Amino acid sequence: MWDLLVLGIMAGGVLALVAVGLTLIFGVMDVMNFAHGEFVMLGMMATVVTVTATGMNPYLAGLLVLLASLPISYLVYVGIIRQTLGKSLNVQIFTTLGLSIALQAVALMAFGSRTFAFSDPFASSRVSVLGVQVEAGRVIAFGGGILLVAGLWYFLYRTRAGKQIRAVSEDNYAAKVVGLRINRTYALVFMLGSAFAVAAGVLLAPFTAVSSTTGLNYVLTSFVIVVLGGLGSVGGAFIGGLVVGVIETFVGYYFGTQWMQASVFILFVLVLAIRPQGLFGKKSLDSAMVGG
Amino acid sequence: MMKTLKPFIPLAVIALLVIGYTLTGPSRMTLDLMNTILIFAAFATAWNIAGGMTGLFSLGHGALFAIGAFGTTILRLNLGVPTFLAILISALLAVLVALFIGAISLRLRGHYFGLATLGLAVIMFIMLQNFPNLTGGDEGITIPKETGFWNLIFQTKEEYVYVTLGLYVITAAIVIVLKHSKKGYQMLAVKEDEVSARSIGIPAVRTKMFAVGLSGFLSALAGAVFAQYTLYITPANVGSVAVTWEPALMAIIGGMVGVFGPLVGAGLITLLEHFVIEAVGSSIPGLSNFIYGGLLIVSILLLPNGVVGIFRNAYDWVVRKITKRPKQPDEISTTSVDVVDADELAEHLEPRSVETTEASVQKEGQR
Numbered sequence: 001m002w003d004l005l006v007l008g009i010m011a012g013g014v015l016a017l018v019a020v021g022l023t024l025i026f027g028v029m030d031v032m033n034f035a036h037g038e039f040v041m042l043g044m045m046a047t048v049v050t051v052t053a054t055g056m057n058p059y060l061a062g063l064l065v066l067l068a069s070l071p072i073s074y075l076v077y078v079g080i081i082r083q084t085l086g087k088s089l090n091v092q093i094f095t096t097l098g099l100s101i102a103l104q105a106v107a108l109m110a111f112g113s114r115t116f117a118f119s120d121p122f123a124s125s126r127v128s129v130l131g132v133q134v135e136a137g138r139v140i141a142f143g144g145g146i147l148l149v150a151g152l153w154y155f156l157y158r159t160r161a162g163k164q165i166r167a168v169s170e171d172n173y174a175a176k177v178v179g180l181r182i183n184r185t186y187a188l189v190f191m192l193g194s195a196f197a198v199a200a201g202v203l204l205a206p207f208t209a210v211s212s213t214t215g216l217n218y219v220l221t222s223f224v225i226v227v228l229g230g231l232g233s234v235g236g237a238f239i240g241g242l243v244v245g246v247i248e249t250f251v252g253y254y255f256g257t258q259w260m261q262a263s264v265f266i267l268f269v270l271v272l273a274i275r276p277q278g279l280f281g282k283k284s285l286d287s288a289m290v291g292g
Numbered sequence: 293m294m295k296t297l298k299p300f301i302p303l304a305v306i307a308l309l310v311i312g313y314t315l316t317g318p319s320r321m322t323l324d325l326m327n328t329i330l331i332f333a334a335f336a337t338a339w340n341i342a343g344g345m346t347g348l349f350s351l352g353h354g355a356l357f358a359i360g361a362f363g364t365t366i367l368r369l370n371l372g373v374p375t376f377l378a379i380l381i382s383a384l385l386a387v388l389v390a391l392f393i394g395a396i397s398l399r400l401r402g403h404y405f406g407l408a409t410l411g412l413a414v415i416m417f418i419m420l421q422n423f424p425n426l427t428g429g430d431e432g433i434t435i436p437k438e439t440g441f442w443n444l445i446f447q448t449k450e451e452y453v454y455v456t457l458g459l460y461v462i463t464a465a466i467v468i469v470l471k472h473s474k475k476g477y478q479m480l481a482v483k484e485d486e487v488s489a490r491s492i493g494i495p496a497v498r499t500k501m502f503a504v505g506l507s508g509f510l511s512a513l514a515g516a517v518f519a520q521y522t523l524y525i526t527p528a529n530v531g532s533v534a535v536t537w538e539p540a541l542m543a544i545i546g547g548m549v550g551v552f553g554p555l556v557g558a559g560l561i562t563l564l565e566h567f568v569i570e571a572v573g574s575s576i577p578g579l580s581n582f583i584y585g586g587l588l589i590v591s592i593l594l595l596p597n598g599v600v601g602i603f604r605n606a607y608d609w610v611v612r613k614i615t616k617r618p619k620q621p622d623e624i625s626t627t628s629v630d631v632v633d634a635d636e637l638a639e640h641l642e643p644r645s646v647e648t649t650e651a652s653v654q655k656e657g658q659r
Contacts, residue, residue, distance in 0.1 A: 032403050083593050089402060090349060090544050094592045097537065102585030108578030212578075216533065220414060223407055231403075262418040265411040272400055272408045 004249050006132040012245020013142035014200050018218055019225035019237040020149050021196030027232020028169040028189045031084060034096040035076075037219030038103035039194045043069065043201020044210040045107055048116040051205075058120050059140070062202030066195060073194035077187050085186065100215070107212040115211040123206035141203035148199060149238050152192075156234065165189055169232060217261065224268040299468045302552065307461055314453045323449035329555075329562045330456035331518050332542060334463040336554035338510035339539035341467060342390075344548030345476070346503040347483030348397050352409030354536025355416035356508045359386040360515025361530040365433050366426060368443075375443050375520075383512040390508020394501045413536040420527035432526025435519065444520040452521055459517045460555070463510050467551050470506075479503050511539070545591060547598025556599050 022036045043065055050061040076099070084095045123137030156162035168175045168185045176182050200218075204210075225244050229236025244264055251263040310326065318326075335357060342348040363382025367373040373381065389412075396408050420427045427433065439447050446452050470476045478499045481489035490496050519525050529535070538561075539554070546557025565584060572580045595602060611617075 026403075032406070080589060087596065089406065090540065091592055091596050093351075093406065094537075094541055094544060095589050097541075098585045098588030098592065100585070101588065102582050105578040105580075105582035105585060109576060109582065113577060220410075220533075224411070227404065227407060258418070258422050262415055262422075265415045265418075268411045269396075269408060269415070272396070272404060272411075 003132045004253055005246060006130055007134065008246030008249035009242055010134060010138045010142045010245070011249055012242035013145035014204055015221060015225060015245050016238045016241025017145040017148060017200040017203070018197055019222040019229070019241045020152060020234055021193040021200070022222045023226045023229065023232055023234060023237040024189055024196070025193040026226060028165060029085065029186055031081060031092055032089070032096065034093060034219060035100040035103055036194070036197055036222065037215035037217070038100050039069070039073070039197035040201040040204070040218045041210060041212065041215035042103065042107060043198035044205045044208065044214065045111055045116065045212070047202050047205040048118055048210060049111060051120070052118050058123060058206045062205065065202055066198050069195060069198040070191055073191045074187060076194070077190040081190055082183070082186070100219070104212050104215065111212065113212060115209050117209040118206075120206050135207055137206040144199070144203045148196065149234070153234060161188070221261065221264055224264050227268065228271055299472060300465065303461060303464050303468065306555070307457060310453065310457050314450055320449055323453060325562060325566060327449060327452050327456045327521055329559050330460045331514055331521065332538065332562060333555040333558035334460045335511055335514035336539040336542035336546070336558050337460070337463045337467055337551070338507050338514060340543045340548060340554050341470070341510070342504045342507040343540055344543055344553070345470070345483065346479040346500060348394070348500060348504055349406055349540070350393055350409045350504070351406050351536055351540065352393050352412040353507075353511050353539050354413040354531055354533070356386045356390055356511040357515035357518070357535060358416055358420060358527070358531030359389060360512030361519040361525045362420060362427055363512070364516040365435055365519050365525060369433070369435070379513065379516040382516060383509045386508045386512030387505045390504045391501060393508070394504040397500055397504070398497060410533070410536065413531070414533065417527055417531045417533065420531050427527065430527065432524065432529070435523040435525070437523055444517070445523070455517060456521065459513060463513070464551055464555070466506070466510070471551065475499070475502065545595070545598055547600030549597070550600050553598050553600040560599065
């Protein structure tokens, strides 16, 4: 029991990282980004390929991958995401879906359809956490996740740029009136959100196998987490990530790993039916409820 | 009489064209493409009853399609139920699941509704994968080729054209009837503004449930025909996430407003997939998907109202040039509703109110 709880929370730390990136984009820009999972996949893929090709330390390689992803996500924002802002829901869904298909195809073209993995002696060495033996890579992933989310919280609530982002998220028209540069804020938010997905991929890479279709699982799970935590709520997404990590681990242990994702979606439908605004969402979310 | 038949003329023309083309003896590949297009056109048209006509943007229709395909096959092969009865039972089962989608729509809208219905499709997909005794797991079920009309399984692809065409014609005819009925106007009202629709006394809940239930029934029919046509169903080809957004995508690309938008979309998407693969080949894995994804982005961004929308705009432009009427000012994009004829209006009036009118007329006369 205790082992499962600790392992679940460890797994949840990285899921939280993916979901926080998604909820940031979702909350500020009101875009449902189906391509978010592909950034996780590309982050994992690029790290694995770099490490196997050069024998570099996986975390150093990961840092390079993260830096390299920033201009790419900026181009994706300017080329595609910016065109969908303010458009109808179905345009957004299918544009980001097309992006997801294209990014998957890019990974397939660049790396082939094999499943990649590597073993790093340091990341697979075992350490004891609260009496449970865990791979060091998972501990680093969890710690990295916590650090990045805490850093984001500090950025959003304690800096001027963060305040601007929150202002745009609150009311983008009023933010424009008082002279904030909406477009620049959106670009920053999209790059930041995508960087979180890439960072999650980097942290997952030392202990997870990856193929070009891995991304879809991550995006679906993080949609669940985002709704669970409440739309646009960074803290909610973080707690939601940990909860989903624990549930997945327990269900995987008792019912078999093939039911992990199904359990998350059953939870999802239940949460939507009982408390559509999510655990930490604002009560007056009129977009969520009919007639509200 | 002529007036009630008029909306069906384009459908009849399409059916005649398809039959005529089939009689010229096209190649097997063309026939295969035509069958696929017709099945998915029926599926997309069924989706459009909920998605386009009532505004319930469901991403869960893959589950309904899968129920049609797997339900029919399991009932036929495991329980020996006659094919047509099996199709009917699984379609009714799909209606139950569709009503659940409708129930979700009572509480959620927008992003949340889309995600919740997508969740439903994913649950169905995982269940199909994980009950291998019943569904064959990832390998799926291979349906034995016992030809015969009562099995809906045929030897040649020509014969299948009549089945898939029949499926499409039934679906499209139902949509045409619906569009000119009171129910159709109610659905449109709910789509445009639910609160206003309720305030003028339209039963919004019942209308939504009706739309999504009918849509589910017809989606399951399409799934059943798909199973009988391909004779090989797996969770991936009838229930995966890719299947669940196929009908929505087709309806959007084609245009969600008209009856034939989904048909145009199904044709374009199927041909696009086919020709991209044919042109690029499998020499570079992923290149065809890359082109497909790119074209998808471009076409969604450039044609938010679909191909049919483009044609409508072009038609309006030509009419304006000929009649030299100035362009109308920007209006709120709503679908126009035909004004109901006087005799049609009389049908909608309840008998009681007609009687009272007559009674009052008589009173007038007595005075």
